[in-house]
Amino acid sequence: xxxxxxxxxxxxxxxxxxxxxxxxxxxxxxxxxxxxxxxxxxxxxxxxxxxxxxxxxxxxxxxxxxxxxxxxxxxxxxxxxxxxxxxxxxxxxxxxxxxxxxxxxxxxxxxxxxxxxxxxxxxxxxxxxxxxxxxxxxxxxxxxxxxxxxxxxxxxxxxxxxxxxxxxxxxxxxxxxxxxxxxxxxxxxxxxxxxxxxxxxxxxxxxxxxxxxxx
Numbered sequence: 001x002x003x004x005x006x007x008x009x010x011x012x013x014x015x016x017x018x019x020x021x022x023x024x025x026x027x028x029x030x031x032x033x034x035x036x037x038x039x040x041x042x043x044x045x046x047x048x049x050x051x052x053x054x055x056x057x058x059x060x061x062x063x064x065x066x067x068x069x070x071x072x073x074x075x076x077x078x079x080x081x082x083x084x085x086x087x088x089x090x091x092x093x094x095x096x097x098x099x100x101x102x103x104x105x106x107x108x109x110x111x112x113x114x115x116x117x118x119x120x121x122x123x124x125x126x127x128x129x130x131x132x133x134x135x136x137x138x139x140x141x142x143x144x145x146x147x148x149x150x151x152x153x154x155x156x157x158x159x160x161x162x163x164x165x166x167x168x169x170x171x172x173x174x175x176x177x178x179x180x181x182x183x184x185x186x187x188x189x190x191x192x193x194x195x196x197x198x199x200x201x202x203x204x205x206x207x208x209x210x211x212x213x214x215x
Contacts, residue, residue: 037095039082043103046075047110054111054170059118062172069170075107076163104159105133111166120169125189129162132196143203154198158191 053068082100109130115121165188168181 034093036082036085037093037099039078039085040099040103043075043078043082043107044099046071046078047103047106050075050107051110051114054114054118059114060172065170065172069167072107072111072163072170073167076167079104079107079159079163101137105137108159108162108166109133111170115166115169121185125185128189129192132192136196136199139199139203143206154191154195158188158195161191162188 050068050071053064053071056064056068079100112121112126112129116123116126161184165181165184168177168184171177171181173181
């Protein structure tokens with residue numbers, strides 16, 4: 001090593017830093033148009049298509065209700081994978097952070113309001129769930145400068161139960177299957193309220209401590 005010129009050593013160290021960005025090298029910028037963001041955009045596009053299918057032929061045509069359920073299910077699946085792909089392959093962008101929750105709330109909100117308009121879901125359920133989502137969004141904006149409130153398992157379970165319940169209610173089912181859909185929706189309401197209260201508690205801790213709440 002002592003016989004090498006300082007310029008050669010410095011050049012070799014510079015190349016190593018570029019090849020291994022994890023050790024302080026230059027990181028490549030994440031492209032805005034990546035698979036995760038494409039899935040998020042697709043979910044947003046599917047929302048009006050779902051609404052059109054849900055209200056087609058008066059809103060209670062069997063064939064169109066099946067189509068609406070299929071569109072809703074497809075959109076819900078994209079919600080399952082876009083976040084995972086973004087984290088796994090380093091595709092997290094500011095656009096994705098903003099658009100992903102908007103797409104989720106637009107899909108769930110459109111489905112709940114649509115079902116209530118058609119008389120298939122009590123309005124109080126729609127108001128509780130939509131009110132919680134709006135309230136949590138506003139609360140997130142209030143505390144964002146003081147800390148981060150990560151998504152917990154309860155919130156993910158809440159979204160899953162909501163999605164399954166909505167899919168069952170959109171489908172033209174009757175008897176025990178329709179009853180199962182409503183019971184799942186009641187469970188979704190309970191999870192919505194519980195996770196909402198938990199979020200308020202975490203937001204309070206972040207606000208007063210100025211740190212990061214528990215996961």
